[in-house]
Amino acid sequence: MSRIAKIYTEKETSLDAMKGKRIAILGYGSQGRAWALNLRDSGLNVTVGLEREGKSWEQAKQDGFNPKRTEDAVKEADVIIFLVPDMAQRVVYREKVQPYLRERMDLVFAHGFNIHYRLIEPPNNVDVYMVAPKGPGPIVREFYVKGGGVPVLVAVHQNHSNKALEKALAIAKALGGTRAGAIETTFKEETETDLIGEQTILVGGVMELMKAAFETLVEMGYQPEVAYFETINELKMIVDLVYDKGFMGMLRSVSDTAKYGGFTVGKKVINEETRQRIREAAERVRSGKFAEEWIEEYGRGSPVLKKGMEDMDKSKEEEIGRRLKEIIERGRPKS
Numbered sequence: 001m002s003r004i005a006k007i008y009t010e011k012e013t014s015l016d017a018m019k020g021k022r023i024a025i026l027g028y029g030s031q032g033r034a035w036a037l038n039l040r041d042s043g044l045n046v047t048v049g050l051e052r053e054g055k056s057w058e059q060a061k062q063d064g065f066n067p068k069r070t071e072d073a074v075k076e077a078d079v080i081i082f083l084v085p086d087m088a089q090r091v092v093y094r095e096k097v098q099p100y101l102r103e104r105m106d107l108v109f110a111h112g113f114n115i116h117y118r119l120i121e122p123p124n125n126v127d128v129y130m131v132a133p134k135g136p137g138p139i140v141r142e143f144y145v146k147g148g149g150v151p152v153l154v155a156v157h158q159n160h161s162n163k164a165l166e167k168a169l170a171i172a173k174a175l176g177g178t179r180a181g182a183i184e185t186t187f188k189e190e191t192e193t194d195l196i197g198e199q200t201i202l203v204g205g206v207m208e209l210m211k212a213a214f215e216t217l218v219e220m221g222y223q224p225e226v227a228y229f230e231t232i233n234e235l236k237m238i239v240d241l242v243y244d245k246g247f248m249g250m251l252r253s254v255s256d257t258a259k260y261g262g263f264t265v266g267k268k269v270i271n272e273e274t275r276q277r278i279r280e281a282a283e284r285v286r287s288g289k290f291a292e293e294w295i296e297e298y299g300r301g302s303p304v305l306k307k308g309m310e311d312m313d314k315s316k317e318e319e320i321g322r323r324l325k326e327i328i329e330r331g332r333p334k335s
């Protein structure tokens with residue numbers, strides 16, 4: 001039997017371990033902006049560190065921060081939070097963090113990639129820990145502003161101070177994470193499950209399933225607008241029902257016809273072969289092969305990633321989605 005995970009909530013956690021600490025957030029993108037705003041709103045002392053002036057710099061200024069060059073933010077900080085892209089973290093660490101590392105500094109990650117795959121190997125006189133939100137950056141901010149929070153995973157890799165977990169939980173609390181819950185894990189478990197999840201379901205699996213259903217319906221001569229509402233737009237409503245009320249809640253909200261069709265046909269579409277593909281994807285992550293491939297792709301200027309973005313931007317799904325945007329927006333609840 002698997003052991004029961006330790007989950008920390010609001011009342012078991014405190015901001016004390018972060019009080020008086022100077023926190024440098026490196027990067028002001030999806031997570032960086034959410035973390036900087038949430039931590040500041042929670043009363044912590046935050047500086048934003050960026051490589052150069054540009055879009056992120058302007059956004060940070062607009063949000064009331066006074067961004068600094070990465071090395072200047074690092075020099076003045078006690079706690080360094082890595083919120084630049086995973087592939088950029090190694091160079092930022094080597095060139096802008098390592099030269100200024102002092103004993104008792106903290107290195108904090110939102111995903112374990114660089115530590116788990118040993119792209120960054122910090123000296124053992126600093127703390128290394130992680131607070132990994134289980135949701136996209138803009139949602140981390142939106143939930144916090146509305147009084148909620150996205151659940152987070154916390155993990156400690158190096159505990160020089162003996163207080164690393166307390167500090168991770170203080171950051172988790174400031175981020176809003178403990179309003180839901182902070183689950184204790186390891187860098188290995190977070191890194192592997194996060195990669196497996198985003199590849200096989202959250203990003204890869206869901207996107208391909210929607211595309212496959214949409215494109216098949218269109219190929220069969222159905223109107224693309226009807227296909228879009230059926231296979232892409234309504235998915236949010238079904239997933240929201242699962243989110244709010246579990247699978248049973250969702251099933252109770254759909255017709256018996258949908259339940260019967262779903263139980264019998266779903267297993268034919270997502271079958272043993274699909275499960276085997278999930279296992280293979282998980283093995284590629286566990287063996288480090290995916291990391292190797294991604295590092296190599298990044299080294300070549302990310303051609304596959306760039307082409308994926310270009311193709312999707314030009315796709316029929318996006319064309320129809322843009323055309324229906326007005327209707328979808330009009331129908332959205334207003335509060």
Ligand SMILES: NC(=O)c1ccc[n+]([C@@H]2O[C@H](COP(=O)([O-])OP(=O)(O)OC[C@H]3O[C@@H](n4cnc5c(N)ncnc54)[C@H](O)[C@@H]3O)[C@@H](O)[C@H]2O)c1
Pocket residue numbers: 026027028029030031032050051056082083084085086088092110111132133134135136137138
């Ligand atoms: N995106 C998410 O919702 C999400 C969720 C959980 C964890 N994470 C983790 O959070 C971390 C940050 O991811 P993100 O998606 O927020 O990043 P992002 O791509 O949104 O980061 C963009 C920021 O990094 C800066 N940046 C871009 N390239 C850079 C470079 N080469 N050198 C220095 N700075 C650079 C940009 O100026 C910008 O401020 C990653 O470890 C990621 O795995 C992300």
Ligand SMILES: CC(C)(O)[C@@H](O)C(=O)O
Pocket residue numbers: 134135136137194198202203
């Ligand atoms: C938001 C996700 C997919 O959960 C995150 O893991 C990421 O890498 O962006």
Ligand SMILES: [Mg+2]
Pocket residue numbers: 111194195198
């Ligand atoms: Mg991820």
Ligand SMILES: [Mg+2]
Pocket residue numbers: 133134135194198
């Ligand atoms: Mg994730």
